[in-house]
Amino acid sequence: MLTLLSIIFSSLSILTVGLIGLLITLYIINYTKLNKANIPLYKLLIIIFLINILSILILYFGYENYFGLPYYDGGSDDLKFEIWAKQAIKHGLDFPWQYSRDLAFRSNNSKGFVWLISLLMRINESLGGYHTISFRVLNVNFLISIGVLATSYFAKHYKFGKTENSILLLFVTLFPNMMYLSNHVFRDTLISLILFYVFYIWDDYLTDRKNGILLLLFKTILITYFSFWVREQSVFFIGIIIIINVLLKENYIKIKNIFIYTGCLLLVLILAQRTGLLEEVLSFNENYTEHKLSISDGLTTHIFSISLFPFGIILRFLYGLLFPIPLQLLNILRMFSNIDMFYQVLISFGSVIQIYLLPYLFRNFKKMDKLFILYNVFLIGIVITTFTFRHFVTLYPYMFILIFRQYFLVSKKGKTINLIIVSMALILLLTIYMILSF
DSSP: OHHHHHHHTTOTHHHHHHHHHHHHHHHHHHHHTGGGSSSOHHHHHHHHHHHHHHHHHHHHHHHHHHHSSSSGGGSSHHHHHHHHHHHHHHTTOOSGGGGGGSTTTTTOSOHHHHHHHHHHHHHTGGGTOOOHHHHHHHHHHHHHHHHHHHHHHHHHHHOOOHHHHHHHHHHHHHOHHHHHHHTSSOSHHHHHHHHHHHHHHHHHHHHHOOSOHHHHHHHHHHHHHHHHHHOTTHHHHHHHHHHHHHHTTTSBOOGGGHHHHHHHHHHHHHHHHHTTHHHHHHHHHHHHHHHHHHHOOTHHHHHHTSOIIIIIHHHHHHHHHHOSOOGGGGGGGGTTSSHHHHHHHHHHHHHHHHHHTHHHHHGGGGSOBHHHHHHHHHHHHHHTTTOOGGGGGGTHHHHHHHHHHHHTTSOHHHHHHHHHHHHHHHHHHHHHHHHHTO
16 A cells, blocks of 8 residues: 555655654553454554545645645644755754754754654755655554554453453544544654553553663653654653552552642642643644634634633633534535535534433533543543644544543443433534534
8 A cells, every 4th residue: 555655756765754653552562462462453444544634635736726726724743844954954954952052943843753754855866856755644643553562451451352452442543533633644643643552651650560671761851852852741640650550559449648748739730830831732722722813703702701710711611512513514515515625524423422422421520530530631631721733633632532431331221321311412502602603
């Protein structure tokens, strides 16, 4: 497939970058030993890869036909990242820390990601040059790696069978919202992989202790350093992942340890205040709130016009559980009118699936473990700062593990009741939304 794509687009970069992505995926498979689990892994991964490649091609040619350029909205961040990478090469910037010395990149908050793309461009310079499809193929490998890690965690901790494990893998890697975001030149899938990998290796060490602490610390430091350059805010979440893993190595919250948890929370808040992180979060909230209010109307305007504390954060959290609101399904008859409408309807379909699965997510309140806490920490982090659709990709692997570990325990009758309740709630919410939108 990689060779065929290289021939179609006359670019060896698709093959070389695709092979790099394949090596990353094989490393993750080997590390997790998922290929030895009760699951037809390689058959599923081939299907997942082919579906994602088909989606990439639809997006590429659809964007080119509709916008004139094969990028989101005719040229958004995905185009900017590649332009910046070319500029970095012209300016002789070989490493991400050098970018801060260059006036053109000093305020750039994606130095590490731009460096990564520029590195791929340099590797392929003598092979006919870099093609934008190549990084999208790499992104698919990042997505598949997330799916492998999530499925391995699910199989190891919950002991379900082949069918259940396969369903989780397919949901994580083929969920329309996650697949769509991963088929662009965005950094969000990479960040999601980094965060879930850190979660996985720390959980692996604390539950099995097969690998030494020195190797664990070396991996963590190396990944954290790289992550800082890709998106510096991710370092905070890596810290949270490690703290929660250590405190809840036995998984569930214990009442007797409530003072320890409270003390750690206060310590995190103090550190956030002293390091300026808290001020940065509030600044993010203020800037993105103004941005949301300037481009939105209807329900979004009502929610973001409410002060963050004390009620705004609750409304944004609830809104985040339903986001993106699947209103584009109303345009299903116009789905094939253009590429943008096609994927908006597809994403809305993904949101409907997410909403119908929410009862199983809520069942996790019965026993709150580290996975459930991390999901909520990430969700709160997103809703009080950027509330950007692309950033929700971080949530999906945690969300689907939480959902399906409950879904497979519920009886057929219980699932039918949940289906009816959610359908009624959707009708009610749609009515409220329509009222507030006018």
